Amino acid sequence: MSIFTGNDRLAWAQAFISGIPYAVASGMTLTDIGPGRCSLLLPARSTWTGDAERKLIHPGCLSVLADTACGVAVGCAMEQIEPYATLDLRMDYLRPPVAETDLVCHAECHRLSRSVAFVRGELMQPGQSEPVATVYATFMRATAATRRKDLPAGQSVTSTTSAPDTQAPAPKASRPTPAEAASSLIAPASVEPSQVFVSRAADMPETLAVPVGRSPYVDFLNVHQQPQIDAGPVFRMPYKADLIGNPVLPALHGGVLAGFGETAMVLHLLATNPTLTAIPRSVDFAIAYMRSAKPIDTFAQSTTVRQGNRVALVMVSLWQDDPSRPVVQARGHFLMPREDD
Template sequence: MSLFNDTERLQWVHAFIAGIPYARASNMQVTAASQNHATLAMPACGDWTGDAERQLTHPGVLTVLADTACGVAVGTALDVMEPFATLDLRMDYLRPAVADCELICHAECHRLSRSVAFVRGEIRQPGQDEVLATVQATFMRATASARREPAGAPKPGRASAEVKPQEASKPLPPTVTPALKPGVSPYVDYLNVHQSTGEGDEAPLFRLPFKPDLIGNPILPALHGGVLAGFAETAMVLHLVSTMGLSDGTPPRGVDFSIDYLRSARPVDTFAQATTIRQGSRVALVQVTVWQDDQTKPVATARGHFLLPRDQA
């Protein structure tokens, strides 16, 4: 028998969102919640722009919202609250999201097994009947929720906003620069992604510096899974921009994106390196590995298809 009625479920949803630093930083709001269903809205913000010239929202912003909404939908489906974490997530980008316009994601937990929850959802913008993106995600139930205590970790009871970064053991090479010129992609500026140029045939290396607003699970603590996804997408786009010489042209546009979470990401700097699996005349397939202290122990792997600019294909 469920321990939640609709009122208690809605109270839990609001408390859940309020407890996520990234959700607070992005001002996510719960607009509806019922058993197996959740709808979240993210207000427009200049920082969410991915392509300033065309005034388009960065696809990573959609992924963060989708991951959060899917997680809330899982929570509403549970009879007794328990820990859970994203296993994998897939986004299909049907059309670009315009900047300076609210994003709304409705998610449904359509299957709940003993170990795994299956969720699907859609993202729209107000005033548009067309779906911007669809999401499919799976979550592992009853994951560990004990706080980590590695050297230098915050002590129990410290507020999530006070979480301090630990030193990552693998620094970038000395020749490090911002991944893009300021203003080209405000979302990349917001994440503060930096790039080092690879030597010889080595692909560019990207770094996501830690900051407390990127926390998704303040109990462990761990970075928001959607932030990891947004960073992975950013690394793939920037990889294509760098390796194809697209810095002065229209950036590639995401067609689809999928990510597998291999372990939770600690509150430290995070690194990513991508590989072009296939580059056709119109579409490129890119794969990326995301890690923290040890490149041989990635926290996530992702892949995505990107539509190439016509004048560069």
């Protein structure tokens, strides 16, 4: 029998979302919930704008919302709450999302096996009858729920916010309360300060990836560009507490990694096509998660696999302290701008 009945499911989902620093910072709220499904709202903000000239939301904002909503849907499908994590996520961008307009993701866990959960969903904007994007995601069940021990030792640290240094509660024989069920997945939003490591070569010259104001979401991520190496430039996303998705481990939000990956691919196209006068538009995006991302700086480098007159296929690798051990690999198709666009 499911642990969820009536208000229990709502209480668990609200506790789950309030335990994700990124979700709290972005103002995500539940608008609907049921067995194996949920609807999650991302309120309009100018910060989410990816293309200020065309007034479009950055596709990374859609990925973060979709990843979070799909995660809630998985929890709502379980009979007994247990830790789980995103394996992969695919986004199809059907039409341009209008900036400074709310986004809602309707997600449904349509298959829950012993090891993997399968989720699908649609992202809508008020006033539109058709979705702006669709999402398909898979989640691995029974993942680690204890605080990580793989932060590098002997490096300088910076003070920020993360979870208390405690382990997840042991399973109870009796039915857990909604708060206990939520805490088995993620810590409460109000957490104690601790220290995390910053990974960056101090002598590596950098510049801002784009001029301030051209892409407010890239400004929010504070993406920096390092000198071009081999196939293209390296980009760095500095760590900050608002990017955490799981404060128990702690780990960066998987959707934030997706947003950074999409950003790095677009910036790669701009850097390797200096004649472009507009930002390439995302057609689709697929991301695979190799390992959880630590609360440190994250780096990305992309490769153009194929580029035609209208569409480019790009791959990106994200890493933290070792380029040979990526935390994420992703690929995406992009519509290259024309003069008449």
